Amino acid sequence: RPPQDSDEPIRLTDSDAALARLSAVQKHYLADPFIRHFVPRAHLQSARPPLINIGTYVRSESIDWLVNTWIDMSKAEGKKCQIVSLGAGSDTRFWRIAASHRIADVAKYIELDFPEITTKKAMVIRKSKDIGGMLSNITVGSGGTTLHSDVYNLLATDLRHPPSSSLSPPLLNMLDKSLPTLLLFECVLVYMTPSASSSVIQWFVDYFDDSAPLGGIVYEMFGLEDSFGKVMKNNLMMRNVELPGAEPYPTKESLLQRFLAHRFTSAQALTLREIRNAYVPRGELERISHLEMLDEIEELNLVLDHYAITWGFKGQDGDGQWTNWG
Numbered sequence: 430r431p432p433q434d435s436d437e438p439i440r441l442t443d444s445d446a447a448l449a450r451l452s453a454v455q456k457h458y459l460a461d462p463f464i465r466h467f468v469p470r471a472h473l474q475s476a477r478p479p480l481i482n483i484g485t486y487v488r489s490e491s492i493d494w495l496v497n498t499w500i501d502m503s504k505a506e507g508k509k510c511q512i513v514s515l516g517a518g519s520d521t522r523f524w525r526i527a528a529s530h531r532i533a534d535v536a537k538y539i540e541l542d543f544p545e546i547t548t549k550k551a552m553v554i555r556k557s558k559d560i561g562g563m564l565s566n567i568t569v570g571s572g573g574t575t576l577h578s579d580v581y582n583l584l585a586t587d588l589r590h591p592p593s594s595s596l597s598p599p600l601l602n603m604l605d606k607s608l609p610t611l612l613l614f615e616c617v618l619v620y621m622t623p624s625a626s627s628s629v630i631q632w633f634v635d636y637f638d639d640s641a642p643l644g645g646i647v648y649e650m651f652g653l654e655d656s657f658g659k660v661m662k663n664n665l666m667m668r669n670v671e672l673p674g675a676e677p678y679p680t681k682e683s684l685l686q687r688f689l690a691h692r693f694t695s696a697q698a699l700t701l702r703e704i705r706n707a708y709v710p711r712g713e714l715e716r717i718s719h720l721e722m723l724d725e726i727e728e729l730n731l732v733l734d735h736y737a738i739t740w741g742f743k744g745q746d747g748d749g750q751w752t753n754w755g
């Protein structure tokens with residue numbers, strides 16, 4: 430393989446994520462009328478096992494809940510917020526927000542990914558009326574790798590390069606330093622070294638005014654050194670995916686350092702198993718239990734034990750937490 434292709438297995442994880450989401454939608458775990466636009470026609474029928482669908486459901490609903498809370502909390506402070514999704518891939522969250530009343534409280538929504546991924550996404554946005562029609566004043570730039578509109582913006586970058594060189598010019602023009610800003614890292618930091626992910630987070634911490642609330646959400650695998658974690662890690666490595674970020678986070682507690690090491694004032698983490706057991710409403714658990722047969726509850730718990738959502742808040746002294754959820 431030519432050296433520039435060594436990241437191809439990492440980029441392919443985006444198709445996995447999109448297909449997993451589509452499967453959960455087709456099996457009625459989740460409602461998302463937008464995801465089918467981002468999946469090639471040939472893959473429109475590719476159901477995932479029940480275990481994966483349940484994991485996708487818990488992850489997606491939890492992150493939606495945190496994002497919505499962020500938007501509502503900013504609104505309560507009389508401010509619109511900004512959302513930056515790093516390694517956004519084919520994520521549809523912007524369109525789901527755009528279809529809701531909450532879009533009125535979002536000043537900017539920025540997605541970042543490799544140029545190969547942003548080019549494909551920009552093409553889908555331009556070609557589909559359902560998707561592109563929800564944006565106003567679309568312009569495409571940098572040879573088709575970037576797309577701008579009033580609220581939604583898609584930028585191409587390699588997050589491992591120092592953000593000061595690769596991200597600054599376009600981001601600096603768009604982000605208001607004084608607004609509450611939420612950073613989303615959904616299944617992306619595990620593909621970067623700890624020092625590269627640290628410098629991305631630190632860049633944002635340094636950029637914003639200290640008085641502006643900064644939030645972060647990380648969804649990732651952890652605990653990959655225990656026996657089941659090793660199986661999960663081997664599965665990925667068999668597909669040539671390097672996991673340089675996985676080692677330093679053996680426990681749920683260690684995940685808090687993602688934020689606490691960067692002057693965040695609070696951080697919390699929950700595994701998907703904990704969320705499913707304690708926070709998914711009973712009615713929903715009942716509803717999804719009827720969607721598909723799941724025989725392997727032990728295996729489900731083992732897998733959900735190795736995925737966590739961590740969320741951090743950086744405010745001024747006395748601002749308290751973003752949410753006491755958990």
Ligand code: SAM
Nearest residue numbers: 440442443446516517518542543587588589615
């Ligand atoms: N966040 C999306 C979601 O949850 O559906 C996509 C997740 S996908 C597993 C990981 C994404 O991160 C891919 O789209 C990949 O291209 C992107 N990514 C990984 N490393 C990156 C890097 N160094 N720079 C830019 N994007 C990266």
